[in-house]
Amino acid sequence: MLPRMQRRYFVIVLGLFFPAGTALGSPGYPATIASELELPCEPACTLCHTRATGGFATVNTPFGLTVRMDEGLTCCDASLLPGVLAELRQNETDSDGDGASDTEELEALTSPNTEGDVDLACEAAADDSGCSVRAAVGAPRSGRAALLVAAVFVVVAAVRRRRFA
Numbered sequence: 645m646l647p648r649m650q651r652r653y654f655v656i657v658l659g660l661f662f663p664a665g666t667a668l669g670s671p672g673y674p675a676t677i678a679s680e681l682e683l684p685c686e687p688a689c690t691l692c693h694t695r696a697t698g699g700f701a702t703v704n705t706p707f708g709l710t711v712r713m714d715e716g717l718t719c720c721d722a723s724l725l726p727g728v729l730a731e732l733r734q735n736e737t738d739s740d741g742d743g744a745s746d747t748e749e750l751e752a753l754t755s756p757n758t759e760g761d762v763d764l765a766c767e768a769a770a771d772d773s774g775c776s777v778r779a780a781v782g783a784p785r786s787g788r789a790a791l792l793v794a795a796v797f798v799v800v801a802a803v804r805r806r807r808f809a
């Protein structure tokens with residue numbers, strides 16, 4: 645068990661890397677949807693998220709609310725998506741209420757969030773991260789690495805100062 649002071653520094657360091665509201669994980673949600681429904685591109689994060697970069701607490705589009713509230717899909721486990729998509733297909737779920745089911749719309753590359761034949765925002769795969777990951781690692785990786793090094797120095801300095809005080 646870390647002494648109280650060291651625990652405090654440890655929590656501070658964790659906070660630097662994982663600020664409040666950061667969701668980790670969800671790799672491959674867009675890719676899984678594309679592969680399960682045999683789409684030629686990956687749906688943009690805005691299929692489920694209200695922000696183009698995705699992220700925690702932004703799954704509030706009609707389709708996002710369906711998969712989150714009705715199907716119980718949460719962060720970070722893309723292996724759940726095939727079952728969710730199968731259930732949406734079986735139930736002919738229609739999140740935007742336009743008469744075309746969500747899976748029909750996705751397969752036709754139209755948005756299940758907007759009535760009518762509005763094009764689905766779909767993009768070539770840029771990486772295999774999920775929308776939550778994209779938001780969580782918004783800072784350049786080199787910047788995060790520099791932050792890690794700085795944080796380690798702060799903790800080491802604090803522990804040494806305490807030890808030799």
Ligand SMILES: [Ca+2]
Nearest residue numbers: 738740742744
């Ligand atoms: Ca629809």
